[in-house]
Amino acid sequence: MHPYFSQEVPYAGLIQSSVRADFLLLDGDTPGGPMTSAEHSPLTRKLSAFVALSEAELAVLERLHQRRRTFAAGRDMVHQGQSDQAAYILSSGWVCSYKIQPDGTRQIVDFQVPGDFLGLRSVLLRTSDHSFEPIVTIEAAEVLKSDLLAAFAQTPRLATAILWAASRDEAMVVEHLVGIGRRDADARMAHFLLELGSRLALVGIGSKDGYDCPLTQYHLADALGLSAIHVNRVLRQLREGGVVTFRDGHVTIHDHDRLVDLAEFDPAYLDQTGPLLK
Amino acid sequence: MHPYFSQEVPYAGLIQSSVRADFLLLDGDTPGGPMTSAEHSPLTRKLSAFVALSEAELAVLERLHQRRRTFAAGRDMVHQGQSDQAAYILSSGWVCSYKIQPDGTRQIVDFQVPGDFLGLRSVLLRTSDHSFEPIVTIEAAEVLKSDLLAAFAQTPRLATAILWAASRDEAMVVEHLVGIGRRDADARMAHFLLELGSRLALVGIGSKDGYDCPLTQYHLADALGLSAIHVNRVLRQLREGGVVTFRDGHVTIHDHDRLVDLAEFDPAYLDQTGPLLK
């Protein structure tokens, strides 16, 4: 296939095992010391926006972050082994989850940014059927099934909050489906950039005016169901139109209103209406 | 206040249930032998294909079907009221769940066929943000939140089974996303028809050679992210190619192998590998 064809991924990506994830471990020496409330993890930040957590609950949540690990960019970390009963809480870096088609094309289903869970479902229910790839070198806290269930049993409200986050993730997948099915390339891109901005703002990364974003145009293409070349054209148009600039790993929003308008962006599905559970 | 948060957390118990289910599994707890599912509800049939349920569990399951209701075709039944804490088990007829865009186009996210849950998520987690429309007059059993949670508490293995079904539904949404993003119209259609056939076969409707299907070409268009006119063209091609005929509310599969080939259909995501919890 043509080297420019973005959907191609190396065959090596198809044969990872849960064991190999351990090989990718670069260091395990970062002891997750107790955090002061000033330096809460992104997940804590995210959940706190919706559920007012007590001191005890916060403590349990922070304790879930103890087993810190680092994964190198580019190599898949997959959760499909019955043996691997762990999920991860992403504390820094970006990950994408995707499925490969038999013909080699790939579709990115979702991105994970700091504060997001990775493989939560494979712990609570059955094994996940798609793969995870760190986009940059990431830091994540490993959460064992037993830890998670224990935490849930101790603090039911925490369970509620985490399940709320999982449910929100699912709503994003549905919105993604709608976007690919019924929005043109420009609107899709605009919508995507807005959603990302919204998610990042929730964990205190970036602002209304923009955010750092390590994705390549190939990532965008595979996520939005477009070709990388068309992604480039769309980005140029948005840039020259003075709406938004995606360049050098940074998204700069010049005209937020016009972007929202273009995307017909209605953030209702993100359910970000402020702290609800007092 | 958000309906999701309006009640004290029920999930702790739910999660506990699934833990206990695993325990029972490991214990080798032997439920009653397989029984003829002919007289059972579609949901029972479906779950029985994956989890060997005991007499007691079957009884609880059947009891969930008591509050039977009928809904006329075409008129939306939406679940977003705080007051409406019910889900439905579809026992006959077809439903679609969809989202409307601000510009009036709609994207069908999923179809529900007999044996499927409707609005399960809005009971267990938060309110669903999309609408449901019965495609034909349907019969459904209303399940109150309290009933469901009681059933889960009584029979943890049933909880596992139902959550498995929910998880499978989600995998179908993801596969749907992949299809719209990365398959051309023919493959999308082929894949869709095969998935439907597979789902229906699971509840004893239809066979390898075909099944009844009340969808219009407009439904197909809205589900597959195509125009109705193109759906018509694709169907004609498939029909004239001797692969599959969609006509007069019936799908007839002439060449199953070629259809699978066209769709690059890999049913792995449907997780239909036979009874798993013995």
Place this chain on the structure above:
DNA sequence: CGGCTTCTTGACCTAAGTCAATGCTTGTGG
């Protein structure tokens, strides 16, 4: 009957894909 909805087909158009070529970095080995 006349008004629905659904299906069908042809003619034409456009958004997006494909092909091909060119820079621009960044990293790496000689």
Place this chain on the structure above:
DNA sequence: CCACAAGCATTGACTTAGGTCAAGAAGCCG
């Protein structure tokens, strides 16, 4: 310190899958 490769980004020229428009046809139903 250069050469050279690899990965991204960019752009123009051309092709095509699928959308849009228009017009019937074929039921079906009050």
